[in-house]
Amino acid sequence: MKDIKKRRRYKRGHKVLIPLILYFFIFAVYNSTAQSVLPVPLDPDMRYGQLANGLTYYIKALPGSKEGVSMRLVHKVGSNDEREDEGDFAHAIEHLAFQSTKSFPLGIENDERFNSSGFGNYKVNASSGRRNTTYKFNIGEPSPEGLKLGFLWFKEIIQNLTLTKEDIESTRGEVREEYLGKVGTQLAYSIASSKMYSRIFPCEESEEGLLDHYDYFSPEKIRKFYEAWYHPKLMALIIVGNIHDPVDVEKQVRSTFSIKPSKGLSVRPQNCDSLYFEKAPQFVIVERKIDSNKLIQDKSAEGHLIFRLPEFQPRLESIDRATKTFYLKMMLDILNERLREGSEKYEMKRPLIYDLYTQDLPSAMEIVFSFKNGAGKETVKKIAKVYHQLQKYGILESEFIKAKEKLLFKLDWLKEDQPEYWLQEIDSHFIRGEVLPAQKKLNILKYVDDLKMKNLNNFIKEHLVKSPEDIGFIAPAGHEALSFKEGEVRFWFVDALDENIKPYKNTEVKTLLSNEEVKSLEAVKFIDKGIEDFGAEKIILTNGVEVVILPTSSNDPVSQHRINLHGFRIGGAKFLTEDDYWSALNASQIVSNSGVNGLTNFEVNRILRHQNILAGAVAPYIDNAEHGIYGSAKPENLETILQLVYLFFTRPNMNKLAFENWKSEKIDWYLKSSADLYAADFNEARRRDLGDKNLQNSHNRRHLPAGTLGILSLEETDYEKSFNIFRRFFGDAEGFTFLITGDFEIDEILPLVLKYLGNLPGPNLHKMPTENKNSTFPEGSTFQELSNKGNLNMPNISYGTSFIIKPEDFYDWKERMKIEVLGEVVRQKMWDLRFKKGYGLYDVSARGQMNYNLRRYEIHTYLFCQPKDFERLQEEIRQIYSDIIMGEISEEELSGAREMVEYFNFSEKAIRLGTKINGLYHHYRFNYPWTDIGRMSSFTKELNREDIVEVAKKYLEGENFHEYVIKGN
Structure with a gap:
């Protein structure tokens, strides 16, 4: 499925003992009166406890970890807990945590204590979803001061967000722009999709009217949401990484967070899983609105077949749940491959299959497919044939081996010496009730490696016997899907059983050359x-x-x-x-x-x-x-x-x-x-x-x-x-x-x-031209309103600036690095428009670069803003350039700019993505000097304010400046 909640940020002994071990190792069993975990022992190297106020904590030391210390405050509340008039409140409060609090009146990122350790040593972030909201505080170089600062921020989130009117107004614009940025030109589809899912899943919200809600929700209502839901009983503190003294850290946790809530917990999270499985099967059709002005129209429909899997809820007391989880993953992978093979024709679209549990929805399998007008019945029956073929004949050994290999690879992707492994596992323990004992991963890998094809085939026969409980269609006006009847669609799926379905045969894998x-x-x-x-x-x-x-x-x-x-x-x-x-x-x-x-x-x-x-x-x-x-x-x-x-x-x-x-x-x-x-x-x-x-x-x-x-x-x-x-x-x-x-x-x-390469054809029969050095430099300062060629429905304005600069020396790599850092300084200052000045912006971009083809430097900016803010932001961008020329660059901005240039050019990831081969390309294609990466990195790290101001004064001139804007039609 496509992201249902697009506005949400989303940013694993002896053989006979293994099934029993896994039963205890993977899923927590809940008693009948509470969600507290039964005493399945946690990893003994982990410190775990619960304070008198209900807050849970986990401390996992990874001695020698080069990734510092990662801290999380996990709140077991998300969009599932929002009522009708509280749309996106959990997400909005996640943003408000970066605004003013009692101890951080300017916000955590603008606090002197946060920035005094040097840029990049402390990093904060947050995300929100259906089941939870997570706040992140990472410390690059572990220190007592870093722990205290992170603890203080988390403590503030729990009970001391000020939620001023000014902060709420600023956040109102942020979340609105984030939503628009994520749905892009798919606003009509996103609204239709959310309407369909809201009628199938009890805790899903329709996005219809959401833009108006962003503009007009009451500040008092979001304050009440915070007061009701932000309680220690619903929270967990997670600390993972290079912790020298876990016992001392535990003492700090107990002393810092033993706070008395202002009042008791008066609300309870909804059990969205149970509400869904108790609900009658649904058949939903939603009409998708069409923008008649758009250059081209999407005339296809989208179908959704959803198969409920209540036996795979994480909190059911069933030994089968543990052993079947891996069979389910392999079955979905094999079914997905067969659906892919069945659509490997130039005139067909590929159906997609999803495990909805991984998207924080109730446990279910979903098949999503698109089809043209008149092709609905045929498409459903083709999918049903693949589904029934798998159920009737099972899988082949080659499929089993490949699916097992893929599962083992995924389970072993994160290693136990990586903080991210423990952060994910602890998060699942707290949010989903999955348990985390010693050697969990080792036992899982052993169990999966020992899985048998016969058992998987039995599992498939048992679980692919039914038709989809829930069916949904999204279609534009005039499409046949809008008139589908529930009985006929369900019959199409069942009717495929009566057709002559032959056993699956491996598709031949040919060779490129004999x-x-x-x-x-x-x-x-x-x-x-x-x-x-x-x-x-x-x-x-x-x-x-x-x-x-x-x-x-x-x-x-x-x-x-x-x-x-x-x-x-x-x-x-x-x-x-x-x-x-x-x-x-x-x-x-x-x-x-x-x-x-x-x-x-x-x-x-x-x-x-x-x-x-x-x-x-x-x-x-x-x-x-x-x-x-x-x-x-x-x-x-x-x-x-x-x-x-x-x-x-x-x-x-x-x-x-x-x-x-x-x-x-x-x-x-x-x-x-x-x-x-x-x-x-x-x-x-x-x-x-x-x-x-x-x-x-x-x-x-x-x-x-x-x-x-x-x-x-x-x-x-x-x-x-x-x-x-x-x-x-x-x-x-x-x-x-x-x-x-x-x-x-x-x-x-x-x-x-x-x-x-030696047998590539030659000699050259068609002589290629000799390239003349092509340099293009637009004359004078310009302002242009560009055409909206796609007639896109634009709720906002696209605005950007450019400096086009002729280098004094095209081959001067040091000047190029200065230009790149200058571009990043501009970007650092543009983020202040959101985080310090309160403009409703979700994303901004700026970059300084060498355009090798045109032999020129370029500095570009771009933002997507509300029409009411456009003229003010236009002046703000101009002011940023003036400030840089006047030398107003903070050490934090300069350090951040250097770090980003370092990351994009010299990090291991950058090298993996092509830094070295691009350096070779520039050398042999443009005769650009080859320079050692280490030398360039050292030079970049040593650039100071005077270096950047110098190039700013040299190049940020009016005659090099160009402005562009695109407005909605």
Whole structure:
């Protein structure tokens, strides 16, 4: 299912003993009068208790943890506990906890004690959902002062939020903008979806009227909600990490939090699970409103089949509950795979399956599917056939093995020396009643590893015998789904039993190349050009392909043993006629969707899945001025990746049905995606007005325009032209440069490189153009109101500013780092508009960067604001620039800016996502100097206020300044 609550922030002995062990180890058993956990022993290394006022605490020491200390205050109240006129109050109070309190009159993040330890040492955050609200205080370098400060903030949350009128008014705008930011252009769908779910699940709320509620709810009502629900009995304090003296910390907890509540607890959380399972089966149809002004309309309907699983409630006294949980996960995974396989055709949409328990809903399985007008009956019956086939014939051994491997991988993803593992487990213990004894994870892994296929098949036969209890449809006016009758839909599902359902057969996993084809490709000779100063080895193959290989090492377990590849050559859409422009840019996606070597895209992806390689691991592209191909894999999968690279050059498919499917998928994504289309449309319009027609490059991939411009491009894209352009650009490889980085030895990968890259076609039959250095600098300061090309219903205004700057020296990497830090300083100050000045903003963005293609510096900002705030925010942004030029940069802002630049460029995650291979690319593509990452990191850390003010005075000039706005039609 899509996020039902889009406005919510969401940010695991002896064989005969294992079932009994798991019964006690996984789920708490509740007595008949209270929710207190029976004495199933907790991990003996954990300190646990309950104060006289009802507050529960957990302390788990992880000696030597490099992640400091993580503290949580978990409140067992969320949106499930809101009444009709209290919509989003639990979420609003979560925001208000960052506003004024008795001990933090300016808010925790503006308190001198919070900031005096140095930026980044203390970090606070919070989230709210259906069952609970969680407040987070993390300490990077453990200290007594950090513990005391975190304890004080949590204590304030429990009983000392001031909830002033000014704070509530500010928060009113924040939560409103967060909701709009998350639903994006899907407001009508989100409202319809919430109406459907509110009629199925007793504790769900309809979002109809929510925007008005945000504007007009009474401050007194939210104060009463806080007074009623914020009581120690409903709360738990969790402390996990590098704790030197747990006994002393426990004493501090008892002395700090032994507070007397101002009054007793007068409310009780609803048992939403029981209310749901006691409710009669539901059949719900909701009409989705259509914005008739929108560029294109979503005319499809969405169906929901929900199968209740009351036996999987976490609080039932059943030994079966423990042992069946893992069977359920495997069954859902196998059913999901079969539904995927059944829809692997260019004219079909894939149904999705969800375990609703993982979304804090009552335990149930949901299948969600979309269908065109007239296809409802056929779609339901296709799903029912897959469902009944699994129930009738069971699973195959290959499916069982794969599902078990996936489950074991998920269960073992977080390690017991990681704070996040314990935070999740303790949270489940307190909120859901799942118990947490010693060696829980070890016993679970042993049990899952010992699961038998026969038992899983018996489980499937037992649990797939029924039809869905709850059925829902969301459809636009005029769609057949609005007239469906409950009896006929339920009959469609049952009627599939009477049809001839044959046993499931494994879909054949083909090979990219046959054994004979692989043998026919011989490793070619090469010219060794030596080793660069920075350690990269450069070779030239006989077909004119240049290969640069840079082995790297990493301490990041995700980065270790991974290889990144990027091949590129000058020549792109700008060198073609204007009529061919979009056919060229879209060509790579069209070919990727068509497949290679006679294999469909679905067959190629099946080969990749079989080897645990993500779809899209190899991605060709044609940009404005260059074309190329990306690849990423583990060393054991490198040959598969190189085979796919070879086939894109030599044997791309031409498939008209795949082309039509590609267009349909693009439109479907545009209509149904919750991505921020407002920002996408704004950024594309701004970039093009500033003379930048290159594709955006992030996470080591090129991205076609995601918003309305991408949809408009479909009419300008010709199928045959796209294929012929792709063949022209990739039909030979002379002049290509391939960059390869990763955790490997050169001798290990060189034979495969010579075999596959060495046999790419050449010499160059279609000479590629020589690129002229293209620099674009718009003249003078400008203000432009851009067109709302998609006729999107915009409740807010998109507003942004840009500085376009000509570098004094394009090759000066130190100046580039200063520009990046300057951009982050701007972003730090923009957040103050929300957190210090009270503007109703959910998200803001600012970035300083080098645009290598256009050889210029850029500083961009963007925000999505209420119309009433626009003119004031326009002045606020201008004032931010003036303040920076005048040197008004706090140490907190500068430290935060440096830390963010460090994270985006030099962290293990940044390196994993392509810092090193991008550095190689900039060096070989733009002749930009190669600079050691450690050297750049050290330089960035030492930048001071004077350095940033200097570049601000140099570049933040009026003639470089441009403003843009998009308003609703």
